[in-house]
Every structure is written in structure tokens, then in C-alpha cells.
Amino acid sequence: MASAPAWAGDVVIGFAAPLTGGSAHYGTDLKRGVELALDDANARNLKIGGQPVHFVLEAEDDQGDPRMGSQVAQKLVDANVAGVVGHFNSGTTIPASRIYNTAGIPMVSPTATNPTLTAQGFSNVFRVVNSDAQMGKLAGQSAVQALKGKSIAVIDDRTAFGQGMADEFVKGVESAGGKIADREFTTDKAVDFKAQLTKIKSSNPDVVFWGGLDQQAGLLAKQMRQLGMRAILLGGGSFENDNFLKVAGSSAEGATSWDYGIPLSKMKTGREFDEKMKKKYNEGVVAYAPAAYDAAWVLINAMQKANSTDPKVYGPLVKSVAFEGISGNIAFLPNGDMKDPMATFYKVIDGKWVPQAVAVGDKVGPVTN
The missing domain is CATH 3.40.50.2300 (Response regulator)
Incomplete structure (x- = not known):
């Protein structure tokens, strides 16, 4: 008896960042960027593995706290997310990345900058930001x-x-x-x-x-x-x-x-992206929403390349993803860092x-x- 492919139909993308507390303005901005990415992907009526897919977001508040970040990471793993965009703080991202690595789930951080993140040697950990x-x-x-x-x-x-x-x-x-x-x-x-x-x-x-x-x-x-x-x-x-x-x-x-990165005004489609933010949320880009948008598309592009939403199948192809994103050119070094960060x-x-x-x-x- 053949089993159904993992994540057929709804494809759950996990997200984690501080949505309360002093850094909530950053977390909310990032979440909106991911939401816009999934909206755009769904509008394209994509098919992966021969099946139409619909991306949904599973968002968690890690409160910018390392202990909460680990709890949230385990919660997303238990929810069988296909991939994760996050976290915001390096202090939460590093311990969370170990949990995602053990589970074999690709993670792309839009903002975590500490060199330790990619120095751990994990093959499924990436960032679309400078170190x-x-x-x-x-x-x-x-x-x-x-x-x-x-x-x-x-x-x-x-x-x-x-x-x-x-x-x-x-x-x-x-x-x-x-x-x-x-x-x-x-x-x-x-x-x-x-x-x-x-x-x-x-x-x-x-x-x-x-x-x-x-x-x-x-x-x-x-x-x-x-x-x-x-x-x-x-x-x-x-x-x-x-x-x-x-x-x-x-x-x-x-x-x-x-x-x-570069100023929003210097991004090729920065003004257009800002207008989309304003139209949906009555507020434009606060800081890193473009990077969060691109991080989500890293996962989606890898799924398309692999023709699968199964992390074990598409995960190895994330490192080969390259495209022109909202925030700039996206491409990775072997360790998961950006090739030419701006x-x-x-x-x-x-x-x-x-x-x-x-x-x-x-x-x-x-x-x-």
C-alpha cells in the first residue's frame, strides 16, 4: 500500500519571533513579510509533486527568550511544519536551530546574525542576512x-x-x-x-x-x-x-x-512591496519584512526544485537556491551564510x-x- 506524500494539500510553514515585548515591532514586521510571501505563492496556484498546494502559516511567539525559543521550536516540530522562517534574535535562533536540525527541518532566519549559528555545521540552517x-x-x-x-x-x-x-x-x-x-x-x-x-x-x-x-x-x-x-x-x-x-x-x-541590507528605496521592488504592506496592514515596512518574505521563498523555491514538500527530500536543495529577492540577490555559501550580503x-x-x-x-x- 502506497502512503500519501508528506504535507500534501496544505503545506505548513512555521514562523517564530518575538510577537510580544520590547521587540514585538520587529517580530510583527517579520510575520507580515512571511504572510505576504505565502499569499503570493498561493495566488500562483502552485503544484508540487503533481498536486496543488496551499501554504499556511503556523506562527509562534518566542518572546525573544532562548528558553521559550526552544519550546516554540519543539512545538513547531511536533506540528510537522515543512520548514521554518525564524527566529529574530540570535540568542533564540541558535538553540532552536539545534532542535530543527535534529528533526531534519530546514530553517531560514531573516535576521539572526551571530556567527555561531552557521558555524555549528548544520546542513539545514540558513540566513538571508549578514553575519x-x-x-x-x-x-x-x-x-x-x-x-x-x-x-x-x-x-x-x-x-x-x-x-x-x-x-x-x-x-x-x-x-x-x-x-x-x-x-x-x-x-x-x-x-x-x-x-x-x-x-x-x-x-x-x-x-x-x-x-x-x-x-x-x-x-x-x-x-x-x-x-x-x-x-x-x-x-x-x-x-x-x-x-x-x-x-x-x-x-x-x-x-x-x-x-x-540596502535601503527600501534602493530595492528594485521595495516601494511596491511597501505599498502591499500598507494595503494589507495599514503600515509599511518597519525593518526586515523584505528579508522575511525572501526567507519564505527560499523554502518554496527549494520545494519546487525538489518537486516535494517533504523536508527530507527538498532540504538538501535549499543550499542551491538562488534568485533575485525583494531584499537583494539570494544565494548561499556551503555553511548557510549569504554569498554576497549587503x-x-x-x-x-x-x-x-x-x-x-x-x-x-x-x-x-x-x-x-
């Missing part, structure tokens, strides 16, 4: 070369993302011939950074690098100015959005950061993030129209 190794190097070199930092201080939130980015930033500074004058740390729940900043202030830094997310970065910017610090605040993929600007207020002026250097001018330079891989050039 901290590249972003930290770019930020570190720019602190010395573009920002002319002679005295550079670092503060991070001790998360897998924040500390990982800060570690790579230090390497980038040193590779460019710069020196770190001071390094401090806090937690991802802190709201008062005056103790760390007072200590940092004594080294009279030109540049202060923040390894962490946007809301705390905004508070950090405010408290720097309250203490009379005139140093440039620099980030690496952590606060290039309006949320930081709202929290920081006038203290945001002059802040700089390397952000993942990044943009921004500066706050007149209360807005203004692109200053773009990097493709290790090559940095001016922003072009």
Missing part, C-alpha cells in the same frame, strides 16, 4: 577610517547578538589600526546607562559603539548628551529605524550605524536616517540612485 563577522568588521573599520575615531569605547547588552556584534566590532577596529579605550556592558533590560557612560566618559571617546537593539540605543543616546558627551554613537545593525529616532529625540542627531552605512541628519555608503561583501562604495 556579525561582516557587520562588526564594517562598523569597526568605519569607526577608525570614516569617523576618524582615535579613542573608541564599546558597550553591549551581553546578548548573543549584542556581545557578538561588539566582539566583531573590536576586531574590526584593531584590523584598521585603531584601539579600544574602554569596554563596558549592561543587560538587554536596562534603562539606565549612566554608570557605564560615566566610566567611558573618562577616556574622552570620539566614538561610542553600542551592541544592542533600538529602544536601548535611543535611551543611551539621550543619556550620553545629558552627561555632556559629544562622541558619535555608532551601531551595527541595531537601531536604524524610526523607533530609535522617537526614543532618542534630538539626541539622535549625528548617530551612525551599519544596517543589514549592508548600508547611515547617519542621522535633520532627524532622518540618510544612507552614506553601501557594502557588497567586503567592497564598500557610495550610495547610487
Whole structure:
């Protein structure tokens, strides 16, 4: 007796990210990107394995917590999802990836950047975003070369993302011939950074690098100015959005950061995608929805190549997927990292993030129209 193919008919795509808490704006944005991808796939009436398929989303809130991330990952595995888009935080993605790997389920993260994720040697773990190794190097070199930092201080939130980015930033500074004058740390729940900043202030830094997310970065910017610090605040993929600007207020002026990918306005179909977001959700792209959209299509394209929705069949083909996505060209290195990740250097001018330079891989050039 022949058994029916796995996931015939409805094909369940798992998703996990913080949908509550301080990073919920990111998680919601990512979820919307995946939803739009599945909407578009369903509108094409795709057939895989000779059968019409309908993609449905199984979304879970991991709260940005590693323990909850592992619980959510197991829940998605138990639900027999065909693949997973997620998670958001590196600290949740890394332990979750081990669970997906054991189950043989492909996972594509739109945002997890810590190098450990793809250094584990798992064949079914991918990301459509730069790693901290590249972003930290770019930020570190720019602190010395573009920002002319002679005295550079670092503060991070001790998360897998924040500390990982800060570690790579230090390497980038040193590779460019710069020196770190001071390094401090806090937690991802802190709201008062005056103790760390007072200590940092004594080294009279030109540049202060923040390894962490946007809301705390905004508070950090405010408290720097309250203490009379005139140093440039620099980030690496952590606060290039309006949320930081709202929290920081006038203290945001002059802040700089390397952000993942390229500006929405520079994406080939970025404006069209933003309009689709507004039409469905009454809100445009917040940050990484285009990457989430592309991550979902990585899984779908691999299924089409394999002519199967069974993870064990299509999983080995994910690494060979290559296409022009919303966020840029999608293609992978053998370890699951992006082949030519893109990044943009921004500066706050007149209360807005203004692109200053773009990097493709290790090559940095001016922003072009």
C-alpha cells in the first residue's frame, strides 16, 4: 500500500519571533513579510509533486527568550511544519536551530546574525542576512577610517547578538589600526546607562559603539548628551529605524550605524512591496519584512526544485537556491551564510536616517540612485 506524500494539500510553514515585548515591532514586521510571501505563492496556484498546494502559516511567539525559543521550536516540530522562517534574535535562533536540525527541518532566519549559528555545521540552517563577522568588521573599520575615531569605547547588552556584534566590532577596529579605550556592558533590560557612560566618559571617546537593539540605543543616546558627551554613537545593525529616532529625540542627531541590507528605496521592488504592506496592514515596512518574505521563498523555491514538500527530500536543495529577492540577490555559501550580503552605512541628519555608503561583501562604495 502506497502512503500519501508528506504535507500534501496544505503545506505548513512555521514562523517564530518575538510577537510580544520590547521587540514585538520587529517580530510583527517579520510575520507580515512571511504572510505576504505565502499569499503570493498561493495566488500562483502552485503544484508540487503533481498536486496543488496551499501554504499556511503556523506562527509562534518566542518572546525573544532562548528558553521559550526552544519550546516554540519543539512545538513547531511536533506540528510537522515543512520548514521554518525564524527566529529574530540570535540568542533564540541558535538553540532552536539545534532542535530543527535534529528533526531534519530546514530553517531560514531573516535576521539572526551571530556567527555561531552557521558555524555549528548544520546542513539545514540558513540566513538571508549578514553575519556579525561582516557587520562588526564594517562598523569597526568605519569607526577608525570614516569617523576618524582615535579613542573608541564599546558597550553591549551581553546578548548573543549584542556581545557578538561588539566582539566583531573590536576586531574590526584593531584590523584598521585603531584601539579600544574602554569596554563596558549592561543587560538587554536596562534603562539606565549612566554608570557605564560615566566610566567611558573618562577616556574622552570620539566614538561610542553600542551592541544592542533600538529602544536601548535611543535611551543611551539621550543619556550620553545629558552627561555632556559629544562622541558619535555608532551601531551595527541595531537601531536604524524610526523607533530609535522617537526614543532618542534630538539626541539622535549625528548617530551612525551599519544596517543589514540596502535601503527600501534602493530595492528594485521595495516601494511596491511597501505599498502591499500598507494595503494589507495599514503600515509599511518597519525593518526586515523584505528579508522575511525572501526567507519564505527560499523554502518554496527549494520545494519546487525538489518537486516535494517533504523536508527530507527538498532540504538538501535549499543550499542551491538562488534568485533575485525583494531584499537583494539570494544565494548561499556551503555553511548557510549569504554569498554576497549587503549592508548600508547611515547617519542621522535633520532627524532622518540618510544612507552614506553601501557594502557588497567586503567592497564598500557610495550610495547610487
